[in-house]
Amino acid sequence: MKPAPFGYRRPGSLAEALTAYADASDAKIGAGGQSLIPLLSMRLASVAELIDINGIEELSRITVSEDGVRFGATVRHSDLLAHEQVAAVQPMIPAALHHVAHATIRNRGTTVGSIVHADASGEMPTVFALLDGRLTVQSVRGTRELAAPELFIGPLETSLAADEIATEVFLPALAPRHGVAFDEIARRHGDYALVGVGAVVGLDADGAIASVRAGYVSVSEVPTVVDLGEPLVGHRGEITDDALRAAGELALSHLEPEADIHATAHYRAQLVRVLTGRVVRAAYDDAVARSNRSEGTPSNARS
């Protein structure tokens, strides 16, 4: 199938793109095209004018500071995944990106495009919510910053106005004494997840669990983050299976696993239980390892 005819603009600056987008009716922004072009080709979407933002130099930057990672709207999944400083400052980014599609799709698809596409089966919208990311959107009317609760308003639906372009995303650095993990079950590596889970675990000064948050992929209508602190806060040493089971049940009470051709609702619920336990434990181990490293354990001090 081929897309229906449309007009094409490739502005060279953001200012030009904002004006073109404000003046056009029924226009869409094209970034990596890895979600938009299939929809156009299958004629599930149509557009009078396509505004291609890939020629806008200022949108292609990645900046890393100790506060976090900032990346523009044409930064590819593969650029972020290969960036060593990004991994050092916020290890959740590569942990999750590794599961986004196949390498070939990641070479073209953008992470900002993925977040504003707002697919609750995508990894990065959930990571954006889990890490309390901020999205900058601009229009000829001005600039605003959005967090996940304001951005994701329905399945594949955001609060962006018809003239607003997402320009960049900021994801905060991993805080001290915190650890992360991400895992998912898919039919094949690179396919959309049947269920995916990312977790961030924080420890207090004595090494006991102080906070646990988990983000879920493919088991809700909008990217969903659940606070799993209640059954886990205060634990030290090996987390018990009972506590992890309770965390899985707590997560399920906030999610709506549904059946489709890939999996039954029952199976998805089971994956939520299994993955919650696995990922929370891995994030806790990561937090312990990071705390030890930064405080310099006796064994480190000797070597």
Next chain:
Amino acid sequence: MPAPELTDVTLTVNGVQHEITVEPRRLLSDALRHDLGLTGTHVGCEHGVCGACTVLVDGKPTRACLMFAVAAQDYAITTVEGLTRPDGSLSPVQQAFKDCHGLQCGFCTPGFLTTVAAGIEENPDPTEDEARDMIAGNLCRCTGYQNIVASVLRAAELQAGESEESA
């Protein structure tokens, strides 16, 4: 109905510049096949899933069915035709697929060849697991993949042998 908008497009494919006039909705895969006659690039699913249309965009494997020709002008594109040596001999990846029976009907093959050519540039000595990972985004309905995995490993060997010779 108004006449569809047409636009002049310059594509750089396998080192050669081509001027074509197409609608903005022209997919890169169709421009390569229909406008340039480079029918080595195959089209299966036309929505990014099968990998048959994979070409190299500035050296990186990319779906030609998920790019518009008009948006591909800033890049150097390599199709399967461009993998062959100037003297017409086969590149290590092509030779390896031939030697290891890495193809049967051949429909999927151009996408595998481009993907693996870039893959062994990036990782010249893949393990069997890494070879499987390299081709995970490409579908083949014939071979059962075993011989394709063998071809990836053989291609890496051939390439390493060549770079030793030239060193």
